[in-house]
Amino acid sequence: MPEGIGKLPSARMVRLHLEFNLLRSLDGALIGVKGLHWVNLSHNQLEIITPGDLIGLDQLRILDLSYNRLQTMDAAAQVREFPLYNYTL
Secondary structure: OOOOHHHOOOOOOOEEEOOOOOOOOOOOOOOOOOOOOEEEOOOOOOOOOOOOOOOOOOOOOEEEOOOOOOOOOHHHHHHOOOOOOEEEO
């Protein structure tokens, strides 16, 4: 994941498409990206989502994690302090 994605101007960014990028981890790269409603991380090689990976994504409503190598939803569930209306594993 490119470092500094959280420093991008995000006032109008509501969707972020990162599918098909061979990502293995997020390493907190989305921290600070405000205003996102939809994040597509499908078709990567993610094995784990850590509690710190989605900090600050308070407006996130759709998280697509399909077609990754995630083994459990436990780590992703710990990240969420607000309800997701739609998620795909």
